[in-house]
Amino acid sequence: MTEPQGALLVGSVNYDDAETTIRTAASLLGDRLRRIPDGEVGKRFHWIMFQPDVLGEADGIERVGEEPIPFGAGLDARPLRIADGVDAATITLPPLGYADAAIESYRVFMKLRGEGVVPDGIRFQVSLPTPVAILSSFFSGADRAAIEPVYTDALVAELGQILAAIPHEDLAIQWDVASELGIIERASGYGAVMDAWWEGDPFDGLVSRLAALVDAVPADVEVGVHLCYGDAGERHFIEPTDAGTLVRYANAVIAASARSFSWLHLPVPLEREDAAYFAPLADLAPVAELYLGLVHREDGAEGAQRRIAAASAFASSFGVATECGIGRAPEGSTEGILRTHAEVAAPW
Template identity: 80%
Template sequence: MTQPQGALLVGSVNYDDAEKTMRTASELMGGLLRRIPDGEVGKRFHWIMFQPDVIGQAEGIERVGENPIPFKAGIDARPLRIAEGADAASIELPPLGYAAAALESYEIFRRLRAEGAIAEGVRFQVSLPTPLAVVSSYFSGDDRAAIEPVYADAILREVDEIVASIPHEDLAIQWDVASEMGIIERASGYGKVMDAWWPGDPFDGVVSRLSALIGAVPADVEVGVHLCYGDAGEKHFIEPADAGNLVRYANAVIAASDRDLTWLHLPVPIERDDAAYFAPLSELAAVDELYLGLVHREDGAEGAQRRIAAASAVVPEFGVATECGIGRAPAGTTEGILQTHADVAAHW
């Protein structure tokens, strides 16, 4: 059996502050990591759930419903709509919060590196959602098509601020891609969304959108893609039959992109340690680094080893990861999850 080399922290980590995330990850995972995130702390703990509170401040955008829908950390989960009579193209969205968080956490990263807590050569990882995820989740009907380019411009302004402020040799940007997999798989809720938004096959549309996001990252900044089937309540929105649609989508995006992809992350469901799930990986296009999300909290190193054995029959070289971020993992389990990576993978 191939021993995987290296590990990827997908993004969120179940700690309250960025320093604890980076310090603990470095202590437990050491030479496994080529890049390290801040754990998506604060209101970013539940991925994009805080975005309606941000973009709902813009003139021309309204919250749907009179009463807030309370969520953790003071988040209001109400969806959004374009106000009657407002011209979507003229709406000016405020800063989305990703660049501000990245710059704050990068200063912690630099301090920890200067102290020797983070090794030289490790990059600071910033994870960002795709515009499609936010727009499809919080807008409905014709508003989706109208607001998508506005939000896309806003997220690219966040990228511009990040790459202008953080030295490129220190930076890695990851695009988190979940809603697109729901659309491709026609998972419950996603198929109807796209029938109204994009009549016909949406595949080319989700490919072109992601390849454009990859191309927006400067060539001397590392860029990765995390494909995902969601983890609400540690459950997928659909269980994939195998890795076939992941491979199909990844291959199309890689072919359409104007720059090389530094790394690709693919999820592996906990119950899949069979050859059939991994078989499509034999057709995966070459990437510099492939990470398989086969580390799971529930069965630790033993379960990961079973999935590693099955994957190794198809893919000779890969690193390990969880299938999604671990920001919503039960309290007290984080160190064990991080340690599992170290137990099953070799250092770079």
């Protein structure tokens, strides 16, 4: 059986502030991590659900419906539309919030490194959503195609601010990819998200979009891709038959990207300990670091070891992770989840 080496924290961690996240991760997993995120604290707790409040402030973008739709932490989950008669190309979006959060948390990261809490050589990880996630979740119909270049430019500009503010040797960028899997799978009951808004094969469009984001990260900055089937209420929007779609999509993006991945993360559902789920991994293109999201709070190290054994028949080298972020895991479970990573994975 393969002994996993190293661990990846996918992004969100259920602590209230970046210092607690970074300090705890370094303490429990420092010799197993190559990167530490800030835990996606504050308004990023619910991943992209704060973006409607941001985008709704732009002239030319309106909220759909008269009454707010509460979504925890004071967020309004109402969808968005381009106002009648407005050319989307003329819309100027406000700051999206990702650059400001990254720069603020990096200061905390550096303070803790200076105190010796964060080991030298560990990078600061910034997780960013893809434009597909925002467009498919909050816009509909023709508005998706119209606003896509505007939002994409704004997100890439936020990436540029991060690249300008954080030394490249300290930085790692992760693209969070969830809605794309929904479009590919054509999951029943997932609504209009399933409809691509561009001409041609939806798969090809999703490949080119993600490859462009990977290539937007300079070669001296690490870049990773986290593939996901969602975790709303700790449930997927679809339960994958096996890892075949993940491998097919990852291979296509790897082939289409001009630069190499620093790491790739693939989720493993709680119930899957069978060879059939992992078999497609035998066809996965080489990546510098592969992480399998086989750590689950429900069955801890024992369950992780069963999934490690099943994966070992098809992947000769990998590290461990959870299948998605743990920011919305039950309160009090976070430290146990982090300790499970250490129990089942060897240090670097």
